[in-house]
Amino acid sequence: MIQLQSISKSYPVGRNVTEVLKDIDLIIQQSEFAAIMGPSGSGKTTLMNIIGCLDHATSGSYYLNEKLVTGYSEKEVAHIRNRDIGFVFQQFHLLPRLSALQNVELPMIYAGIRKKERRQKARDALHQVGLSDYAVYAPNELSGGQKQRVAIARAIVNQPDLILADEPTGALDTTTGKQVMAHFKQLNKEGTTIIVVTHEPGIAGYADRVITIQDGLLLDGNDIGRSRETLT
Numbered sequence: 001m002i003q004l005q006s007i008s009k010s011y012p013v014g015r016n017v018t019e020v021l022k023d024i025d026l027i028i029q030q031s032e033f034a035a036i037m038g039p040s041g042s043g044k045t046t047l048m049n050i051i052g053c054l055d056h057a058t059s060g061s062y063y064l065n066e067k068l069v070t071g072y073s074e075k076e077v078a079h080i081r082n083r084d085i086g087f088v089f090q091q092f093h094l095l096p097r098l099s100a101l102q103n104v105e106l107p108m109i110y111a112g113i114r115k116k117e118r119r120q121k122a123r124d125a126l127h128q129v130g131l132s133d134y135a136v137y138a139p140n141e142l143s144g145g146q147k148q149r150v151a152i153a154r155a156i157v158n159q160p161d162l163i164l165a166d167e168p169t170g171a172l173d174t175t176t177g178k179q180v181m182a183h184f185k186q187l188n189k190e191g192t193t194i195i196v197v198t199h200e201p202g203i204a205g206y207a208d209r210v211i212t213i214q215d216g217l218l219l220d221g222n223d224i225g226r227s228r229e230t231l232t
């Protein structure tokens with residue numbers, strides 16, 4: 001589903017260039033649940049933004065569903081971001097003036113879905129995350145965990161194949177963070193590919209595969225996972 005070949009990303013800083021991602025090779029298959037771990041500043045968000053087609057690599061090739069992303073038109077990329085990928089962020093990114101239900105409806109407005117269908121699907125998505133009773137609440141009337149569940153409902157409402165979550169539990173307490181991860185685990189069981197960036201080993205433990213990034217270099221834990229399997 002996702003194939004990165006020699007992906008590098010650099011930024012000009014004054015007269016120099018900082019290399020944020022260095023020659024990254026990574027394959028993520030359909031229906032995988034992967035965690036990306038690494039210290040602050042190691043390039044996790046940069047990598048997620050490239051995978052989510054929010055940013056371009058400086059060099060290398062990125063294939064999404066067997067097609068070179070640079071081969072898609074702007075319109076196709078916007079469509080992919082809206083329909084095929086769900087995004088979840090550390091700070092929720094909910095619109096404060098909209099209710100929970102209206103926030104969940106947003107991706108469907110962009111997708112051009114009619115109001116009645118939108119309402120129903122948004123209600124279904126809120127129901128899935130256990131927030132049916134909070135549809136009319138504004139984000140500032142919800143707890144952190146509830147906000148993140150609204151964000152998950154928004155991410156899943158167009159039934160994407162892929163969910164990208166950048167430190168989704170970073171602003172939550174441990175118990176609430178685990179509940180959020182349990183939602184991702186359930187979605188993964190239903191076939192959604194999930195990639196979660198996290199600092200916390202306990203959170204990464206929900207994933208089937210842990211990928212470590214350090215100074216823009218990838219250390220894939222695939223082999224570690226396999227050797228662990230042979231040990232147990």
Ligand SMILES: Nc1ncnc2c1ncn2[C@@H]1O[C@H](COP(=O)(O)OP(=O)(O)O)[C@@H](O)[C@H]1O
Pocket residue numbers: 011018020038039040041042043044045046047
């Ligand atoms: N627009 C930018 N311009 C220059 N440097 C950037 C930019 N965005 C990110 N960086 C640098 O890239 C490195 C990796 O950032 P990031 O991907 O956000 O790391 P992480 O998410 O792992 O904390 C950091 O050193 C950061 O300062």
Ligand SMILES: [Mg+2]
Pocket residue numbers: 044045046166
């Ligand atoms: Mg980050």
